[in-house]
Amino acid sequence: NAGVTQTPKFQVLKTGQSMTLQCAQDMNHEYMSWYRQDPGMGLRLIHYSVGAGITDQGEVPNGYNVSRSTTEDFPLRLLSAAPSQTSVYFCASSSPLATKETQYFGPGTRLLVL
C-alpha cells in the first residue's frame, strides 16, 4: 500500500490564482481530512469527509472547497489564493472499524502564496 499520497510536494502561487491540492489513499478508509500547519500553531482542521459524497467544515474552512466523489480521493481547492494561505497542508485518513481514532497522514504539500 502506498498509504496517503499528496501532490504536489511544493507549489508557489500568485495572489488570486486557484489550484487544487490532491490527496489519495489506497487503504479504503472512510474518513479523510485536510489540515494546515503554520509555525507555532500546530495543525488546524480545514475540511473533512466521513464518506463519499459527504463533507463538512472544520475550524478554518474559509477560502477552501472540497469534494469527495470517491472513497480514495479528497482534493482541496483554493479558489483565490491569498498570502494568508501560505502553509503546509496535510491530508489524513482513518477508518472507524480498521484504525478507529488513529489517523494516517500524507507527507504534506508546502504552499507559498506571493
Place this chain on the structure above:
Amino acid sequence: SQQGEEDPQALSIQEGENATMNCSYKTSINNLQWYRQNSGRGLVHLILIRSNEREKHSGRLRVTLDTSKKSSSLLITASRAADTASYFCATGYSTLTFGKGTMLLVSP
C-alpha cells in the same frame, strides 16, 4: 481552537536521557493520542490512551493520563538522536484537534 497545549515548547537533552512532554486539554475526552513529526514530514501515530486508562506503554514510550487534571504526559526513555522531532498530543475521533507541539532535540 487548540484543544491541547504541550509543555515545554522545546526540549534539548543528551542521548541516553529521558524526555518528558506534557499536554493539557480543555474539554472532556474519550481518548488522547500522541503523534511524532520529523522535520518536513507528515505526522506518525505513536500511542493512544483511552479515558479509562491511566498509563500505557509502547517500547520506550510511556503515556499517562489524568482526566481529573485534564493532562497527559509522554515519557521517552533512553532517548536517541533519531528521536529528534516534534511531538503533538491530539484528541478526537473522526477528526483530531492538536496542540502546538513540543520540539525535542536529542544530541549525540
